[in-house]
Amino acid sequence: MGTGFQIDTVAVQRIVEKLDECDERMEQARKRLKNVGPKSLGTNGLDNACDTFQSEWEDGIKRIEDASKDIRERLQATIDAYKAGERKTAEGFGAK
Numbered sequence: 062m063g064t065g066f067q068i069d070t071v072a073v074q075r076i077v078e079k080l081d082e083c084d085e086r087m088e089q090a091r092k093r094l095k096n097v098g099p100k101s102l103g104t105n106g107l108d109n110a111c112d113t114f115q116s117e118w119e120d121g122i123k124r125i126e127d128a129s130k131d132i133r134e135r136l137q138a139t140i141d142a143y144k145a146g147e148r149k150t151a152e153g154f155g156a157k
Contacts (some may be wrong), residue, residue: 087126
């Protein structure tokens with residue numbers, strides 16, 4: 062017989078907070094990359110390399126940002142649903 066489903070809501074909440082940080086850092090990285098490119102570093106080769114890097118990685122960084130936001134929202138919904146289920150179960154046993 063199974064022991065039931067249980068999650069450590071405190072640990073999952075810490076993951077949610079880390080994902081918030083990830084989302085913010087990726088957004089900052091995208092903004093910083095936009096400021097790097099031709100006319101800011103010096104040689105044409107270096108400027109072109111930075112511009113290429115920025116254009117190729119902007120989409121990837123945005124995808125990481127969006128994925129972390131999506132995972133964060135889903136984990137928070139899981140925590141909320143789990144806590145609501147615990148409350149209902151406790152109420153079923155007479156807790157107030």
